[in-house]
Amino acid sequence: MTRPPPPRSVRHAWLTALIVLAAVLLGPARAAAPPDRERWYVIELAGQPAGWMMSSQGESEGAITSVSRMRIEMRRGATAVVMETSSTAREKPDGTPIAIESEMKFGTAPVRQRITFEGDKATVVSSQGGQDVSQDVALKGDWLMPAAAERFVRARVAEKADPITVRTVDASTGFQVIEVTRRGFEPARIEIDGKPTDAVKSRSTTSAVPGLETTEYSDAEGIPLRVETTMMGIKMVMSATTRERALGLRAGEMPELMVRTFVKPDRAIGHARRTTRASYLLSADEGQPPLPPTLGAQAAERLADGAVRVRIDVGAPAPAGADEAADEAFLASSPAVNTGDEELRRLLGLAIRDAGDDRAARAEAARAFVSRYIRKKSLSVGFATASEVARTREGDCTEHAVLLAALLRADGTPARVASGLIYADQFAGEREIFGYHMWTQALLTGADGVPRWFDLDATLPPGGPATDATHIALSVSSLGEGHMQESFAGLAAIMGQLRIIVERAE
Numbered sequence: 001m002t003r004p005p006p007p008r009s010v011r012h013a014w015l016t017a018l019i020v021l022a023a024v025l026l027g028p029a030r031a032a033a034p035p036d037r038e039r040w041y042v043i044e045l046a047g048q049p050a051g052w053m054m055s056s057q058g059e060s061e062g063a064i065t066s067v068s069r070m071r072i073e074m075r076r077g078a079t080a081v082v083m084e085t086s087s088t089a090r091e092k093p094d095g096t097p098i099a100i101e102s103e104m105k106f107g108t109a110p111v112r113q114r115i116t117f118e119g120d121k122a123t124v125v126s127s128q129g130g131q132d133v134s135q136d137v138a139l140k141g142d143w144l145m146p147a148a149a150e151r152f153v154r155a156r157v158a159e160k161a162d163p164i165t166v167r168t169v170d171a172s173t174g175f176q177v178i179e180v181t182r183r184g185f186e187p188a189r190i191e192i193d194g195k196p197t198d199a200v201k202s203r204s205t206t207s208a209v210p211g212l213e214t215t216e217y218s219d220a221e222g223i224p225l226r227v228e229t230t231m232m233g234i235k236m237v238m239s240a241t242t243r244e245r246a247l248g249l250r251a252g253e254m255p256e257l258m259v260r261t262f263v264k265p266d267r268a269i270g271h272a273r274r275t276t277r278a279s280y281l282l283s284a285d286e287g288q289p290p291l292p293p294t295l296g297a298q299a300a301e302r303l304a305d306g307a308v309r310v311r312i313d314v315g316a317p318a319p320a321g322a323d324e325a326a327d328e329a330f331l332a333s334s335p336a337v338n339t340g341d342e343e344l345r346r347l348l349g350l351a352i353r354d355a356g357d358d359r360a361a362r363a364e365a366a367r368a369f370v371s372r373y374i375r376k377k378s379l380s381v382g383f384a385t386a387s388e389v390a391r392t393r394e395g396d397c398t399e400h401a402v403l404l405a406a407l408l409r410a411d412g413t414p415a416r417v418a419s420g421l422i423y424a425d426q427f428a429g430e431r432e433i434f435g436y437h438m439w440t441q442a443l444l445t446g447a448d449g450v451p452r453w454f455d456l457d458a459t460l461p462p463g464g465p466a467t468d469a470t471h472i473a474l475s476v477s478s479l480g481e482g483h484m485q486e487s488f489a490g491l492a493a494i495m496g497q498l499r500i501i502v503e504r505a506e
Contacts, residue, residue, distance in 0.1 A: 039223070040246040043072060044237040048255040050074055052246035053238065057147055063090045063098060066146035074255050084110075089169070095148030100169065111335060111385060126335035131387050133338050135480075143167040143177045157200075157222035160185075164222075179207040182216060190217050190226055192240050199225050211290075234260065234496060263421065263434040265500040269470060272423045272505075273460070276315055278469035281501040282308040289498060292420070292474050294318070296441060296453035297467075309503075312469040317452040320443060325451045329478040330414035330443060336385050336479040337406040343390045347373070348410045359413060363442045363454070366407045368462035370400055397438045400458035404440040405479065408456075414443035416478050418455065421500075423470035434500060439471060469505060 163183035351369035386406030408415035455467035
């Protein structure tokens with residue numbers, strides 16, 4: 001008997017998590033360049049060079065300008081996948097924010113942002129392909145612009161403070177205020193470009209990725225010399241170097257990382273695309289796995305031994321909570337999901353023209369449309385916005401999920417994306433594995449008048465099931481401004497460590 005092919009997925013959710021979280025974790029170094037000097041770093045993944053980062057700071061015309069640029073490149077087979085970010089932050093000498101301009105390139109077209117400040121509010125204008133989206137973001141509590149944050153850290157280092165906590169802004173992957181804490185300072189000696197160097201070792205955590213710890217080696221003024229962390233089972237190292245070495249990386253040296261994130265369960269799952277009920281035990285190589293959300297068709301519970309049991313019943317999704325049902329974020333327009341885009345609205349008309357008035361039928365029509373519409377299943381797209389996908393018709397699981405979420409919202413149906421795992425009989429030379437994946441969830445009200453979250457996977461073919469019981473959600477996100485990281489933090493905390501026992505799948 002021939003098994004159905006795996007969904008067009010299992011490719012980019014892991015990549016998106018990696019590049020987004022890399023930008024966040026390396027943020028403190030981007031904000032720590034001494035005045036009138038460039039600092040260059042080489043970035044390594046799994047022991048191989050994968051990119052570079054540069055930061056600089058200067059003062060002119062009554063303003064301090066902090067510039068950062070980063071590029072990470074990796075390979076899936078012969079295909080290079082590239083993430084690039086850059087930002088320019090301007091502030092007054094006393095730290096008063098003026099503006100931040102940034103550019104992010106995860107897909108084929110860059111997303112540009114300009115952030116201006118007024119009191120405790122930031123106005124973020126995102127532009128891509130001629131489409132602008134403007135949002136106001138509330139800034140809670142005290143926080144510092146990059147140059148002010150660098151001065152604060154330098155002063156606290158001089159005072160030999162321990163710990164040192166600073167709240168600053170990060171605009172490399174969307175705008176957010178993050179808190180970074182360094183503690184446990186002790187002398188150390190490391191090699192930088194082959195030369196023994198005195199350093200101060202500390203441990204660092206960030207609010208952007210709770211539970212993930214980074215080891216930092218800094219100079220006497222607190223400027224990072226080397227940063228080490230492990231995400232998704234992959235060791236990431238950033239080391240100070242020269243401009244020439246940082247830019248001298250050759251494409252042939254870039255690492256291939258996808259297969260190492262696959263999870264091999266204790267047994268195979270037959271007819272995976274037709275499973276409707278399942279139960280899994282999740283454990284981790286070290287510590288406890290994070291507790292997945294209980295939502296829709298999925299229920300999760302922590303067991304006495306620290307493992308997690310996840311039960312999925314596709315035919316019986318639980319009612320949504322009152323707060324979720326009323327949350328306007330799931331209908332809002334954002335840079336990732338620009339519901340005001342005329343091209344998206346044109347596509348919506350094509351998708352639902354024969355679907356009638358039933359919300360569930362319209363949602364399934366939109367899912368089937370996206371499955372057919374994205375015709376180029378590209379490995380080179382890291383994370384594209386819905387507006388970009390509408391025009392390029394290119395991408396993989398993340399692009400399917402985001403485009404479907406945009407169409408659903410444009411039609412008035414609350415939607416979000418789920419990041420987690422899906423089972424595949426075979427993929428990328430591996431057999432019977434779980435790979436990291438993204439899909440869409442729609443909030444639909446049934447005949448009983450109760451709203452429930454329904455899983456809709458646009459990578460699955462039209463005419464078949466919209467989901468199956470091998471979809472294990474680890475996190476969900478509205479894809480609002482600054483919320484992309486929250487969707488991937490759950491993935492980063494467990495990738496490379498997860499173990500799955502299949503208790504039941506039918």
